[in-house]
Amino acid sequence: MRAIKTVAVNVFRESVRDRVPYNLVLFAILLIASSFLLGQLTAGQDVKIIKDLGLAATSIFGLFIAIFIGIGLVSKEVERRSIYALLAKPVSRPQFIAGKYAGLVLTLAVNVAVMTCALYLILGYMSWTESAAFKATWDAPGADPAILKALLLIFVELMLVTALALFFSTFSTPILSAVLTLGFYVAGHFNADLKNFDRIVESKPAVWLARGLYHVLPDFSAFDVKTQVVHGLPVPGWYLLTTVTYGLTYIAGLLLIATFIFARRDFK
Amino acid sequence: MTASRRDWLVLSLGMMALIAAIGLQVDRDRRFPRSAQESDQVLYVRSGAALKRLTLGFNGIAADVYWIRALQHYGGDRLIKIPGAVRYQLLYPLLDITTTLDPHFNIAYRFGAIFLSEGYPGGPGRPDRAIELLRKGLVAMPHKWQYYHDIGFVYYWHLRDYKASAEWFQRAEAQPGAPSWLKPLAATMLVQGQDRASARLLWEQIARSEEEWLRKSATRALLQLDVLDQIDQVNAAIRRVPLSPGERYSWEMLARRGLLRGIPADPTGVLFVLDPDTGRVTVSRDSTLYPLPDEPKRLQ
Amino acid sequence: MSPAIRIEELTKDYAVGFWRKRPYRALDRLTLDIEQGEVFGFLGPNGAGKTTTLKLLMQLIFPTSGRAEILGRPVGDLAVRHRIGYLPENPSFYDYLTAEELLHYFGQLFGLSAADRRTRVASLLDRVGIGAERRLQLRKFSKGMIQRVGIAQALLNDPEVVFLDEPMSGLDPLGRRDVRALILELRDQGRTVFFSSHILSDAESLCRRVAVVAGGRLAATGKLTDILTVQVRGWELVVSNLTPELLARVMPRVRRATEISHGRYNLDLALDTPPDRLLSDLTAAGASLVSLNPLHDTLEDYFLQRVAEAGAGARAPQAEEGAHAGY
Numbered sequence: 001m002r003a004i005k006t007v008a009v010n011v012f013r014e015s016v017r018d019r020v021p022y023n024l025v026l027f028a029i030l031l032i033a034s035s036f037l038l039g040q041l042t043a044g045q046d047v048k049i050i051k052d053l054g055l056a057a058t059s060i061f062g063l064f065i066a067i068f069i070g071i072g073l074v075s076k077e078v079e080r081r082s083i084y085a086l087l088a089k090p091v092s093r094p095q096f097i098a099g100k101y102a103g104l105v106l107t108l109a110v111n112v113a114v115m116t117c118a119l120y121l122i123l124g125y126m127s128w129t130e131s132a133a134f135k136a137t138w139d140a141p142g143a144d145p146a147i148l149k150a151l152l153l154i155f156v157e158l159m160l161v162t163a164l165a166l167f168f169s170t171f172s173t174p175i176l177s178a179v180l181t182l183g184f185y186v187a188g189h190f191n192a193d194l195k196n197f198d199r200i201v202e203s204k205p206a207v208w209l210a211r212g213l214y215h216v217l218p219d220f221s222a223f224d225v226k227t228q229v230v231h232g233l234p235v236p237g238w239y240l241l242t243t244v245t246y247g248l249t250y251i252a253g254l255l256l257i258a259t260f261i262f263a264r265r266d267f268k
Numbered sequence: 269m270t271a272s273r274r275d276w277l278v279l280s281l282g283m284m285a286l287i288a289a290i291g292l293q294v295d296r297d298r299r300f301p302r303s304a305q306e307s308d309q310v311l312y313v314r315s316g317a318a319l320k321r322l323t324l325g326f327n328g329i330a331a332d333v334y335w336i337r338a339l340q341h342y343g344g345d346r347l348i349k350i351p352g353a354v355r356y357q358l359l360y361p362l363l364d365i366t367t368t369l370d371p372h373f374n375i376a377y378r379f380g381a382i383f384l385s386e387g388y389p390g391g392p393g394r395p396d397r398a399i400e401l402l403r404k405g406l407v408a409m410p411h412k413w414q415y416y417h418d419i420g421f422v423y424y425w426h427l428r429d430y431k432a433s434a435e436w437f438q439r440a441e442a443q444p445g446a447p448s449w450l451k452p453l454a455a456t457m458l459v460q461g462q463d464r465a466s467a468r469l470l471w472e473q474i475a476r477s478e479e480e481w482l483r484k485s486a487t488r489a490l491l492q493l494d495v496l497d498q499i500d501q502v503n504a505a506i507r508r509v510p511l512s513p514g515e516r517y518s519w520e521m522l523a524r525r526g527l528l529r530g531i532p533a534d535p536t537g538v539l540f541v542l543d544p545d546t547g548r549v550t551v552s553r554d555s556t557l558y559p560l561p562d563e564p565k566r567l568q
Numbered sequence: 569m570s571p572a573i574r575i576e577e578l579t580k581d582y583a584v585g586f587w588r589k590r591p592y593r594a595l596d597r598l599t600l601d602i603e604q605g606e607v608f609g610f611l612g613p614n615g616a617g618k619t620t621t622l623k624l625l626m627q628l629i630f631p632t633s634g635r636a637e638i639l640g641r642p643v644g645d646l647a648v649r650h651r652i653g654y655l656p657e658n659p660s661f662y663d664y665l666t667a668e669e670l671l672h673y674f675g676q677l678f679g680l681s682a683a684d685r686r687t688r689v690a691s692l693l694d695r696v697g698i699g700a701e702r703r704l705q706l707r708k709f710s711k712g713m714i715q716r717v718g719i720a721q722a723l724l725n726d727p728e729v730v731f732l733d734e735p736m737s738g739l740d741p742l743g744r745r746d747v748r749a750l751i752l753e754l755r756d757q758g759r760t761v762f763f764s765s766h767i768l769s770d771a772e773s774l775c776r777r778v779a780v781v782a783g784g785r786l787a788a789t790g791k792l793t794d795i796l797t798v799q800v801r802g803w804e805l806v807v808s809n810l811t812p813e814l815l816a817r818v819m820p821r822v823r824r825a826t827e828i829s830h831g832r833y834n835l836d837l838a839l840d841t842p843p844d845r846l847l848s849d850l851t852a853a854g855a856s857l858v859s860l861n862p863l864h865d866t867l868e869d870y871f872l873q874r875v876a877e878a879g880a881g882a883r884a885p886q887a888e889e890g891a892h893a894g895y
Contacts, residue, residue: 006676010662017664081660085721088626088654088731089677090646094278190333195297196340215290222296242296250289256282263275266629268582 003091004099011103012110015069020107023061024114030057031122047126047142048230054119055150055226061115062108062158063185069107070165071177073100078267079174093263097166101255104162112155119147140232149240150229156247157223161185163254164218170262187213188220218250316368323369331370338362338376342383346390356392359383363401371408375479377401381418382485385426390559395426414477416440417450421470424457433457449473468493492557495534502532502540502549509547517547570640572729572760573602573625578634580620594620596784597634602762604728607755609771609778609792610764617784618764619657622733626654638729650678653727657734657764659718663707667698667717670706671724678725692720697746711738719747723754730754732763736770748773803837806858807850814853821846832858 034053038046074097077083087096120143127135127142140146164184168177194214222243225235323330341362345355363380367373381398383391399422402415409415420436423429437454440446453473456466468490475486505527506517515521519531519542533539538555542548551558578598583589595617602608612618623629625636627643641648661670668689675685693702696716706714715738722730735751736744751774754761765771771778771792779789788795802823810833815825824836837843843860851857 002679003677006673010665010673013669014662014664080663081656081658082662084623084626084628084656085654085659085661085674085718086677087628088649088652088656089674090649090679091677092646193336193340196344215293219293222293236300239296239300242292242299246289246292246296249285249292253282253285253289256278256285260275260279260282263278264630266582267623268629 003095004102007091007096007099008103008106011073011100012106015065015104015107018069020065020069020111023065024111024118027057027061027115028118031118035122035126047123047138050122050126051119051144051147051230052226054115054122055147055154055230058112058115058119058151059154059157059226062112062154063161065108065111066104066158066161067165067178067181067185069104070162071169071174071181073104073166073169074262075169075174075177081267083267087267094259097170097255097259097262101162101166104166105159108158108162109155112151112158116148116151123147138232140230144229144232146229146232146235149235150226152240153223153225153243156244157220160218160220160223160247160251160254163251163258167254167258170258170265184218185220188218189224191217191219191221219246223247316365319365320369327369331366331373331376334362334366334369335373335376338366338380338383342391355389356383359392360394360397360401364404367401367404367408371405374405374409374412377405377415378418378479378482381422382482385422387426387559395422398422398426411443411445413440413443413446413450416443420454420457421474424470425467430457447473464493464496488557491535492560495551495557496560498532498534499540499549499551502528503547506547506549511547516544517542518544570604570637571601572604572606572639573600573608573762574637575600575621575625576635578621578624578636579632580617580624580629581632593784595624598781598786600779600786600789602760604760605755605758606777607751607761607775608763609775610762610781611766611768611771611778612764612781612787613766616766616781618766618781619733620784621781622654622657622731622762622764625731650725651728653722653725653730655718655722655730655732655735658737659714661706661714661717661721664705666705667693667702667709667720670717671721674721674724680725688724688726692723693717695723695750696720697743712740712743715739716743719750727759729760729762732761734765735763736765736767744770802839802863803841803843804859804861804863805835805837805843805847806832806860807835807855808832808858810850810855814850814855817853818846818850836863 031050031054035046035050038049077086083096087093091099124143130142135142161181165177165181168180172180191214194210194217225239227233228235319330319334320327338359341358342356345359359380363376363384366376367380370376381402384398384401385391385393385395387393399419402419402422405412405415416436417440420433420440423433423436427433434454434457437450437457441450441454453466453470456463456469471486471489471493475483475490477483477486506522509522509525509527511517519528522528522542523530531539532549534551534555534557536556538552538557540549541552543550551560576599578595579593580595581591581593584592598617598621610618610621620629624631625638625643636643638648639651662673665673671689671692672685675689680688696719698713698716698720701709701713706717709717715735719732719735722732732751735747739747748770751761751763763770763774775792777790778792778795780787780795806828809831811831815833818835819825821837821841822835823838826834826836828834837846847857847860
């Protein structure tokens, strides 16, 4: 446990030294600037747009961090040979993988938490300055607690992307890992289309293949409840629970297989 | 435990976790069906022009996605068995977005027009929208004779405007690379548009098309024309059978009278349906050829 | 007392080639015992299998066959890592950390308390000669400084057995002297040092015993002098104040004479010419001694010769078995 924690804290420190927190500044500027501009331009929809923007930016910034740091977690250590000295210390390879993963998840958690606070601050300010009559036209309240549901699923989704990136980087090159992770992310977002493939194709093997892919690919589209939350549509607690459990189980599977591959690897 | 055995244990645990994840996914899909969430998302962006900007340089792939969505929407709504359900309301917007994102998306114009003009419940029955879509295609590709031909076809088959149809066939014929059979077709259309033989001629030309899907629908239409001929023959035969009082039409009765040897079937092998009161024969609802194109009464 | 390191029939094959993989034997049935408290030199030319052996001992790679133990425990045992230190060949660390932070990080992995870490890190960095630079990120460090940090991290946990892969590489002469002193210090504290090198003089001044590997095979083990004395070819004598007349007088006993500067000559003596006699004659005639060195075969010559022998051994497996047992 101590080894995992130590490795994780070092990953966090690396991401801070690699200037990852700058994305938070960018995020804040994006939100503040757009809330100011939208106030001048649109009528009534600015809170919705800020929510859309905030959630999309949280997701996309997090995605970049998860992929580009995630693929380097293991491969960079191997490439720069810093892993040689590390693995001669009392750190097992499974502990190394777990620590690396936990470290990036910690980075992402801090990142998403700061973004959440920034988003609520802006939304709170916007609701506070608007008249009650104007607020009545909104689909959902300004600083709506339901946004946390979308953010929770975004965070679990980012954890899943990280696990995927780490998984690929245990056996392929960083570039290939990035391509594969991004590919799976995109494919996973078109998952619903795969599920309904039987509506457009009659060939049984093709339908089976699509069905198989639907189940095997990580089901990223399930984590996207941004639209529902922004429009004030209900997102049932059961849906959150099953989707989060699904995500965590899938992550566990990926990390265990990554550990298996990594544990048997030679560092030539 | 040896290192190697521990590794294999880790691998099998990982596999088990992935299988468990699939189980959770199936369970969630059962509680919260996917298709219910779908339609909101498709409606989210309706402007093709806006989407073109949103997709940056990736218009082509985005067009592919919307084309697949259009196919899914069309195919999915065809399967709805609830009478009176609102269907196909997104078909035109989806095709419009597809062709705005990629104005040279040939199959989206041609097959999209067939989707749109198909009569309810097989399609939305909007030949006007079909012509609109094809005209949009002509803006992007003004010399595509196929689009003129397809518009002419929609006028002929769905709108029964033989004059307009002939005009469009003539325009098609004037385009570079247009096949020679378009000229007699235009002429036939003006003289004897109402003839089933000219319909057959038209479909036979389409059946030679290079697009597999167009060929498929032409094959189906030709089969439907065969069925119409068949039904005409059977009906003519039945009409000659006088009905005794209290008697109703049935295949057994017709067989007893030596009129038919068995129950006639359409070319797909599905048995025809006989109305016991009127003695009229129609194609079964279970047949893939249902519904048959309706023809003006005086033609039969 | 069980040996500090026991290596039995350790073999490593790599698959090489992109399309049709064929095995390449990087290490072939290496068998070695290293006693506790000894400084053991693991010598061989580049590509001989030294680093492969060290990586096998650190479980960075896994053997095709054979086994190895450190301090009586199999190498995979995590507990044994608390008692060993390892300096990789051309080490590389996290360039976003300072030297101090790196050692604290590794110290945490060893479970050292914060107070222990502070004293230990400070004294080690002093010992390897990293001064105020310890607060700089490692990306600003030269190769030699990284090597020093690498040595410091290998000693962080006060290890009983230290593995050093080419510890002198990247160091200037001053640094080499420091490392030599450090290794002798470790020996005096009763620790076992297992180091690899392709430079003979490193071993000569440090080791009681060495092993020589070439082409993935053990060529010889034993006392360095036993292995190498026969290879002394002659002597190199440098004298000053040598007059031409004197030179002409001793010339029959000299293989070759080269003038370095006025009056200063480099004299090449054959092995059968006792240098002490000649030297006393010269100094009696007014010349003065600058230096006297035995002329060895270079280690590379020795390796080449051993590789040839190992090749012959491969054709006759029985003879080779004998060589393995011969220490």
